[in-house]
Amino acid sequence: MKISREDVLKVATLANLELTDAEVEKYRGQLDDILNYIDKLNELDTSNVEPMTQVFAASPEDSALREDVVVRSEVITEVLAGAPDPAPMYFRVPRVIEK
Amino acid sequence: MSAATPWTVSTVRAALDSKKISARELVKEFYARIEKRNPELNIFLALSPERAYAQADKIDAAIAAGDALPPLAGVPLAVKDVISTRGIPTTCGSRILEGYKPAYDATVVTRLEHNGAIVLGKTNCDEFAMGSSNENSAYGPVRNPVATDRVPGGSSGGAAAAIAADLAVISLGTDTGGSIRQPGSFCGVPALNPSYGRVSRYGLIAYASSLDRIGPFAHNIRDAAAVMSAMAGKDPMDSTSASVPAPNYDHALRGSLEGLRIGIPEDYFGEGIDREVRQKVEAGIHLLEKLGCKRVSIRMPHTDYAIATYYIIATAEASSNLARYDGVRYGPRVSGSTLIEMYQKTRGHGFGPEVKQRIILGTYVLSAGYYDAYYLKGQKVRALIAKDFRSAFEQVDAIITPTSPVPPFKLGERTSNPLQMYLADIYTVTGSLAGVPGISVPCGKTKEGLPVGLQIYGAAYAEDRVLQIAHAFEQAGGAEL
Numbered sequence: 001m002k003i004s005r006e007d008v009l010k011v012a013t014l015a016n017l018e019l020t021d022a023e024v025e026k027y028r029g030q031l032d033d034i035l036n037y038i039d040k041l042n043e044l045d046t047s048n049v050e051p052m053t054q055v056f057a058a059s060p061e062d063s064a065l066r067e068d069v070v071v072r073s074e075v076i077t078e079v080l081a082g083a084p085d086p087a088p089m090y091f092r093v094p095r096v097i098e099k
Numbered sequence: 100m101s102a103a104t105p106w107t108v109s110t111v112r113a114a115l116d117s118k119k120i121s122a123r124e125l126v127k128e129f130y131a132r133i134e135k136r137n138p139e140l141n142i143f144l145a146l147s148p149e150r151a152y153a154q155a156d157k158i159d160a161a162i163a164a165g166d167a168l169p170p171l172a173g174v175p176l177a178v179k180d181v182i183s184t185r186g187i188p189t190t191c192g193s194r195i196l197e198g199y200k201p202a203y204d205a206t207v208v209t210r211l212e213h214n215g216a217i218v219l220g221k222t223n224c225d226e227f228a229m230g231s232s233n234e235n236s237a238y239g240p241v242r243n244p245v246a247t248d249r250v251p252g253g254s255s256g257g258a259a260a261a262i263a264a265d266l267a268v269i270s271l272g273t274d275t276g277g278s279i280r281q282p283g284s285f286c287g288v289p290a291l292n293p294s295y296g297r298v299s300r301y302g303l304i305a306y307a308s309s310l311d312r313i314g315p316f317a318h319n320i321r322d323a324a325a326v327m328s329a330m331a332g333k334d335p336m337d338s339t340s341a342s343v344p345a346p347n348y349d350h351a352l353r354g355s356l357e358g359l360r361i362g363i364p365e366d367y368f369g370e371g372i373d374r375e376v377r378q379k380v381e382a383g384i385h386l387l388e389k390l391g392c393k394r395v396s397i398r399m400p401h402t403d404y405a406i407a408t409y410y411i412i413a414t415a416e417a418s419s420n421l422a423r424y425d426g427v428r429y430g431p432r433v434s435g436s437t438l439i440e441m442y443q444k445t446r447g448h449g450f451g452p453e454v455k456q457r458i459i460l461g462t463y464v465l466s467a468g469y470y471d472a473y474y475l476k477g478q479k480v481r482a483l484i485a486k487d488f489r490s491a492f493e494q495v496d497a498i499i500t501p502t503s504p505v506p507p508f509k510l511g512e513r514t515s516n517p518l519q520m521y522l523a524d525i526y527t528v529t530g531s532l533a534g535v536p537g538i539s540v541p542c543g544k545t546k547e548g549l550p551v552g553l554q555i556y557g558a559a560y561a562e563d564r565v566l567q568i569a570h571a572f573e574q575a576g577g578a579e580l
């Protein structure tokens with residue numbers, strides 16, 4: 001058993017995820033299984049392999065960024081209509097700065 | 100038209116041209132079918148009749164005026180629910196996006212509508228496209244129209260089933276580790292995962308950005324090619340879309356297969372593959388040989404490491420992409436006394452079990468002290484897997500494999516063990532990691548009548564080759580093997 005309850009709780013904190021006690025135990029077991037399985041990658045010597053950081057080498061045209069042109073999108077009303085707590089023009093969240 | 104002969108792109112066009120049916124009447128017919136079948140099959144999560152009838156009326160007006168019609172005029176289209184549609188609910192099969200209506204359309208939707216297609220609605224899928232059975236949808240699983248006690252595959256289960264049940268003429272799915280090809284195989288319909296970068300992902304809600312792609316399901320290869328012709332090619336709104344010119348895929352279907360070299364990775368047919376699936380795919384290979392292909396044995400030495408590599412890279416990217424669901428801008432919020440507590444409760448409540456599991460794994464492999472051991476290692480092994488494909492394509496024009504090692508399984512049969520479910524993605528995950536195009540084509544049925552899929556891989560950007568082989572296979576009766 002590689003993964004402890006504390007490991008799961010630490011990762012859940014990093015991921016902003018509230019978990020029940022039952023979930024912590026379930027994910028501990030699953031994470032343990034999967035990480036054990038993933039360990040098979042250590043059978044391969046990759047010391048001389050370059051990591052694949054992009055899928056295909058980009059052509060010169062692709063690596064050029066498009067021109068930065070301002071375009072009116074006019075979707076503020078639509079976007080805010082879907083927000084859980086809109087305060088037009090803003091999204092409202094619980095207070096983060098103490099008085 | 101009877102259920103036995105489904106509408107296709109060309110029959111829709113012929114019926115419109117000869118005024119046997121109007122676009123409006125056709126849309127009405129499809130909504131009537133959906134109303135009848137959807138309660139059982141659970142394929143559609145949202146319908147968009149207003150938009151569909153408005154588009155149909157535009158087509159009908161063009162016909163009345165004698166205007167030239169675009170290639171997909173009047174063709175009913177179903178869109179997987181991870182692809183943004185302006186004003187139409189787009190949930191990714193998740194509670195955390197319940198009620199979300201995007202303020203813009205994905206480029207693929209814009210391009211297909213511009214070509215005359217009619218968006219009927221949004222199709223069910225595994226939550227955030229994470230799954231191989233559609234059982235991870237927060238809105239209940241889709242049933243396989245071919246055998247309703249079975250899963251349709253996943254994650255694009257609804258999009259595949261919409262074609263199999265004849266509730267749309269074409270549909271769009273997305274594929275990250277097999278999510279177009281495997282449901283195509285399970286539902287017995289052609290399903291293309293184009294090359295990475297070939298189709299714009301602007302408006303696709305991201306799961307794993309170095310793997311995600313959009314591709315079509317259709318009743319036949321010609322229709323899949325028509326969808327590709329309409330949507331492939333560079334999009335200034337997606338910096339990862341490639342500027343490699345996209346051919347006319349319809350023209351690519353011509354020509355004989357004489358002398359084409361097909362690579363068969365012999366170790367793909369060993370342990371773990373269902374006996375009947377193996378027999379059917381071998382019969383499929385023989386059919387391709389009869390059509391003039393030359394069989395070449397190849398080796399893909401790093402295949403055994405593909406699933407482990409995939410689950411590192413996909414979950415790492417997912418943990419980052421899914422950080423945006425925090426109860427601030429969209430979807431429901433669960434209140435908390437602090438901002439962080441609000442995030443934690445919203446996410447804990449809004450995400451389903453498989454998504455949480457993958458976020459935890461992805462966060463773990465990216466966390467301090469583990470990055471080199473997992474994520475970097477994964478990227479290195481991914482380079483080896485991509486090299487397997489490049490080396491193979493120096494010897495052959497295409498690679499043939501089964502799409503899935505098993506036929507569609509029963510609902511609930513495999514949900515208890517995620518790793519077991521992952522291992523069945525072996526034939527599709529390799530191509531996802533390499534970025535190459537792959538198609539699943541129907542390749543007969545098991546004795547129980549369950550569909551089997553044959554997968555054809557091509558080199559980077561060679562969808563035209565993949566479609567050409569698939570078309571010849573289909574025309575020679577591959578589906579009836």
